[in-house]
Amino acid sequence: MMKKLYEGKAKILYSTDNAEVLLTHFKDDATAFNAQKRGTIAQKGKMNCQITVALFQWLESKGIPTHLIEQSADDEILVKRVKIIPIEVVVRNIAAGSLCRQTGLEEGHELPFPLVEYYLKNDELGDPLLTCDRLLILELATEEQLKQLQTLALSINQHLQELFASCQITLVDFKLEFGIDTQGQILLADEISPDTCRLWDQTQSDPERRVMDKDRFRRDLGQVETAYQQVQKRIVDRLASYEA
Amino acid sequence: MMKKLYEGKAKILYSTDNAEVLLTHFKDDATAFNAQKRGTIAQKGKMNCQITVALFQWLESKGIPTHLIEQSADDEILVKRVKIIPIEVVVRNIAAGSLCRQTGLEEGHELPFPLVEYYLKNDELGDPLLTCDRLLILELATEEQLKQLQTLALSINQHLQELFASCQITLVDFKLEFGIDTQGQILLADEISPDTCRLWDQTQSDPERRVMDKDRFRRDLGQVETAYQQVQKRIVDRLASYEA
Ligand SMILES: Nc1ncnc2c1ncn2[C@@H]1O[C@H](COP(=O)(O)OP(=O)(O)O)[C@@H](O)[C@H]1O
Ligand SMILES: Nc1ncnc2c1ncn2[C@@H]1O[C@H](COP(=O)(O)OP(=O)(O)O)[C@@H](O)[C@H]1O
Ligand SMILES: [Mg+2]
Ligand SMILES: [Mg+2]
Numbered sequence: 006m007m008k009k010l011y012e013g014k015a016k017i018l019y020s021t022d023n024a025e026v027l028l029t030h031f032k033d034d035a036t037a038f039n040a041q042k043r044g045t046i047a048q049k050g051k052m053n054c055q056i057t058v059a060l061f062q063w064l065e066s067k068g069i070p071t072h073l074i075e076q077s078a079d080d081e082i083l084v085k086r087v088k089i090i091p092i093e094v095v096v097r098n099i100a101a102g103s104l105c106r107q108t109g110l111e112e113g114h115e116l117p118f119p120l121v122e123y124y125l126k127n128d129e130l131g132d133p134l135l136t137c138d139r140l141l142i143l144e145l146a147t148e149e150q151l152k153q154l155q156t157l158a159l160s161i162n163q164h165l166q167e168l169f170a171s172c173q174i175t176l177v178d179f180k181l182e183f184g185i186d187t188q189g190q191i192l193l194a195d196e197i198s199p200d201t202c203r204l205w206d207q208t209q210s211d212p213e214r215r216v217m218d219k220d221r222f223r224r225d226l227g228q229v230e231t232a233y234q235q236v237q238k239r240i241v242d243r244l245a246s247y248e249a
Numbered sequence: 250m251m252k253k254l255y256e257g258k259a260k261i262l263y264s265t266d267n268a269e270v271l272l273t274h275f276k277d278d279a280t281a282f283n284a285q286k287r288g289t290i291a292q293k294g295k296m297n298c299q300i301t302v303a304l305f306q307w308l309e310s311k312g313i314p315t316h317l318i319e320q321s322a323d324d325e326i327l328v329k330r331v332k333i334i335p336i337e338v339v340v341r342n343i344a345a346g347s348l349c350r351q352t353g354l355e356e357g358h359e360l361p362f363p364l365v366e367y368y369l370k371n372d373e374l375g376d377p378l379l380t381c382d383r384l385l386i387l388e389l390a391t392e393e394q395l396k397q398l399q400t401l402a403l404s405i406n407q408h409l410q411e412l413f414a415s416c417q418i419t420l421v422d423f424k425l426e427f428g429i430d431t432q433g434q435i436l437l438a439d440e441i442s443p444d445t446c447r448l449w450d451q452t453q454s455d456p457e458r459r460v461m462d463k464d465r466f467r468r469d470l471g472q473v474e475t476a477y478q479q480v481q482k483r484i485v486d487r488l489a490s491y492e493a
Contacts, residue, residue, distance in 0.1 A: 107377045108369065108387055120382050125352065133351045136380050138364050143352055 014040055015053070015200055021083070025187060031057075031080045035200070037223040039131055044222060050080035052233045053198035058082060059240050060165065060197045067164045069157065071193040072184065087184025087194050092145050093124040093132060094154055096162045097178040101203050104178075107134070113212070121158045126182070153191055154183060161193065169204065172239035174217065177203035199233045206235070258284055259297070259444055265327070269431060275301075275324045279444070281467040283375055290466060294324035296477045297442035302326060303484050304409065304441045311408045313401065315437040316428065331428025331438050336389050337368040337376060338398055340406045341422040345447050348422075351378070357456070365402045370426070397435055398427060405437065413448065416483035418461065421447035443477050450479070 007028060011018045014036045019028040031050035036043050054076065061073040072084040097104060100114040104122075123135040125143070140146060146154065158181060169176045179202035182195035195201075199218040209215035216224075217232045251263045251272060258280045263272040275294035280287050298320065305317040316328040341348060344358040348366075367379040369387070384390060390398065402425060413420045423446035426439035439445075443462040453459035460468075461476040 104383075107374065108379075108383055109371070109374055110387070116386060118382075118386075120386065122380065122382075127353070130351065130353055134378060134380070135352075136366065136378065138362075138366075139348075139352060142360055142362075142364065143354070 016196070025086050026074065027084050027086045028077065029082050029084055031196070035219065035222050037219065039128055042223070046222060046229050046233065048230060049200075049233060052237045053196060053200055054080045054082060056198045056237050056240060057196040059244055060168075061193070063168055063244065064161060064164055064193065069161055069164070069193055070190060084194070085186055085192060087186050087192055089182055089184045089194060090146055090150070091126040092135070092140065093126050094158050094181040094183065095122045095124060095178060096120070096158050096181070097122065098162070098166065099175070099177045101177050119159060119162050121155050150191065157183070157191065157193065165197070168240070168243065172243050173207040174236065174239065175205040175207055177205055179203070199236050204236060260440070269330050270318065271328050271330045272321065273326050273328055275440070279463065279466050281463065283372055286467070288466060290473050290477065292474060293477060296481045297440060297444055298324045298326060300442045300481050300484060301440040303488055304412075305437070307412055307488065308405060308408055308437065313405055313408070313437055314434060328438070329430055329436060331430050331436055333426055333428045333438060334390055334394070335370040336379070336384065337370050338402050338425040338427065339366045339368060339422060340364070340402050340425070341366065342406070342410065343419070343421045345421050363403060363406050365399050394435065401427070401435065401437065409441070412484070412487065416487050417451040418480065418483065419449040419451055421449055423447070443480050448480060
């Protein structure tokens with residue numbers, strides 16, 4: 006018997022007959038600016054589900070442990086239930102978004118090394134940036150876990166950069182969530198999609214045209230569905246060509 | 250010949266006949282919340298000058314290199330001219346202020362270890378919190394300098410905690426500025442005063458009464474001058490007793 010456990014901004018979690026397995030339903034709802042802006046992106050649930058499955062399978066094939074079990078419908082996946090670490094792990098290759106607003110760095114500035122950042126997953130506090138020391142003081146993770154998160158985040162970044170580059174997409178930055186499974190292992194959880202990444206089309210030079218992610222929705226650039234479709238198509242085609 | 254070089258929120262800098270020496274004049278002006286709140290605290294210039302001189306001499310006696318040369322008037326000091334590193338180094342022993350607002354920690358929570366934090370000294374950006382990686386990417390300091398800043402900050406914290414504790418004052422947190430002198434050495438610069446520290450009177454348990462610092466001005470608690478006077482008197486008396 007399925008029971009709704011949690012409805013978030015972009016997904017709904019259901020319990021399943023197996024206590025260790027959850028069903029994640031991807032919604033078409035879109036929110037931005039800590040849910041002050043709300044809307045719908047047609048077909049987003051299916052597209053983000055498909056993209057997440059493709060990327061998580063790619064990462065699993067590279068040795069990254071993830072929560073993904075299998076896709077159970079166009080907009081549904083079965084996942085291993087984990088205890089989510091309440092941190093948004095953000096990896097940045099190019100300066101954009103809050104990094105620019107907070108530091109004065111220009112959007113598009115190539116960072117000298119991939120920046121792994123931690124934000125408290127807390128909508129009331131506005132997902133504040135955490136230093137490593139703050140993270141330890143808040144007891145959100147141990148020093149050992151923090152090291153593991155950083156290693157995983159950097160490794161995921163390398164594998165995703167490789168895949169996106171082969172799709173002529175620049176991986177500007179992205180957000181990850183991790184959880185602890187019943188064996189105490191850290192698994193990559195949640196989703197990776199144009200909702201949670203900044204992706205720039207390398208075949209476009211115009212700074213608005215190149216945007217292939219939720220920034221189209223945030224900044225009212227239009228053609229949101231088309232952009233998500235393009236991301237989905239390029240990734241799926243690329244992975245099919247690898248399998249062939 | 251003296252020339253006004255810079256007028257800040259709390260002090261005025263003048264050049265002197267010696268290119269390597271500046272004169273710092275301490276003003277009675279008080280500002281808070283990034284200068285949105287403005288006022289005057291009677292005698293503050295003289296009190297903060299006296300307190301800064303006492304604390305910097307105490308730290309020099311403990312081996313901390315500072316910019317202080319000598320006091321030249323009640324509200325004036327001569328200092329070595331440095332290139333200020335544009336970072337506010339904050340040391341926290343007890344949670345208060347922006348740490349609480351940003352993380353949800355309760356005011357008064359004793360931190361498990363002294364927290365050294367870095368904020369960009371930039372009023373336009375609102376002095377944002379920096380992670381170590383952001384600080385390096387912005388090229389505000391080298392990795393080597395960052396290590397030195399942390400070591401100095403922790404050592405200053407220990408020496409100040411010792412002195413304040415002997416005055417029955419709890420050193421909750423404080424802000425430091427450092428600069429590079431003509432020999433390339435890092436010196437403690439600027440000031441240390443009730444404008445730049447949170448100080449709680451250990452003889453008072455009431456959370457408003459115990460406040461002995463600029464929070465009285467920020468939060469309109471009244472008796473601001475009296476609090477600054479008390480800090481000055483206790484430190485001066487204590488240091489006199491050490492000398493005797
Ligand atoms: N494997 C998992 N086990 C338990 N919770 C998960 C798992 N994967 C993701 N989650 C959580 O499920 C929720 C997904 O819904 P979402 O709409 O993204 O929520 P939110 O609005 O909180 O971001 C998130 O809170 C996420 O942390
Ligand atoms: N030894 C020094 N050499 C050069 N500049 C200094 C020195 N000590 C402090 N300063 C700078 O002098 C200014 C002091 O004035 P203040 O009123 O505190 O300015 P602000 O409003 O910028 O904080 C600060 O900008 C500080 O960084
Ligand atoms: Mg989410
Ligand atoms: Mg100042």
